Amino acid sequence: MKLRFGNQWLLPLLAFLALFVGAIASGSRSAHAATGNLVGSVTFAADCSSGLGVGITFDGTNLWFSCVGSATDLYKASPTTGAILGSFSVKGGLGALAWDNSRGKLWAGAGCGPGQGGGEIYLIDPVTGVGTLQFTLAGAGNCLDDGLAYDGGNDSIYWSWDGSTVIRHVSSAGISLPDDGFPWGGNACYNSGLAIGGSLLYQGSDGCSHVWVVDKTTKAAAFDFSTVTPGDPNFRDEGLTCDNVTFKSSGKEVMWSKEAYSPNRAHAFEIPSGSCAFGGGAKGPDLTITKDPKPGQPAPVPGGYYSFIIRVKNAGNAATPPPPRDVFVRDDLSLMGTFVFWTASAGVCTNNAPFVDCSRGSMAPGEEWWIEIRVRLPGNACQVTDRAVVDPFNRIPETNELNNSATLTVAIPRPGC
């Protein structure tokens, strides 16, 4: 937004009327012209004490919005009724918001709170409302950030300050990326809201009521659409957020766009299906593994039996791509002992000494798989060690390939060790 003052007294009535006009407009257009159709509107049950709030984001269930220069600067609200479900005093002022579905937290920019210069980027716990400064970006023109997007595809942040025509692109640690500082996609006004949840970057334009969409890598224009809202003539794009959930029953995915001035409200515009998942896009498959001694067994003795438990999890939360198939674990017993037996929550293990190879079918997001392996320990070792690897031949692409092995070392008390 460009900071300004406006006459807003007609807006409650006009926002109400917009629902009806928008519905008529949607119904009168062909299915081919769906992008940009007004799908829904919400007026939140609380205004900011300053009268200004630019941030909006969707966490998969609810909308969150922020307030500039206000003691209460963060609200959680229903996307359908606008009812307030939670409120927080985080920093005395917040700007743009972006839900991070990988971390389950909110990224937030500055909103003219005490001491803020405009470049501060916070990560906020949605339960406690505690916000922690992550880094501060240079280049802010004033104390307000009105554009922030989190890209779960590569754990990065897009940021543009109030009145900007360039967009910063940094890692989640604030490190400049190769395309950092690229020009925005619009041809008039300034960039305000930013949103991403796939390969496209959505860019709002305060003052021009238009959303420009570019390929995030090449920056080539993909499409654009108007957000001029009948019955709400002062409405402009300040914050943007993708929502592929709220209107799913009607087969629609939307971009919420938030107005800065009271009454606190947002309109939802249809976007192409699959083009922008909430929260920066879901996290794809990520197999993880741990290995621990089986609890409750006697202390290890030379030549005795010993059991350990391997736990594999698909830590991703993505419905697409499909869950990884043929998940495979190789456990190396060469420095551990001799195989005795296995048992598992799913799948089959085979003794291919010195390996135990275990395989099962697909693993849905969040699904866990445990394998218990029993060995006979050597009679002459002071300690044994064992390494298990999931997807050892890397046949499954994952968001993190570096967390696929676990090592267990067990000391065997005996004289001379």
Ligand SMILES: [Ca+2]
């Ligand atoms: Ca992994």
Ligand SMILES: [Ca+2]
């Ligand atoms: Ca892999």
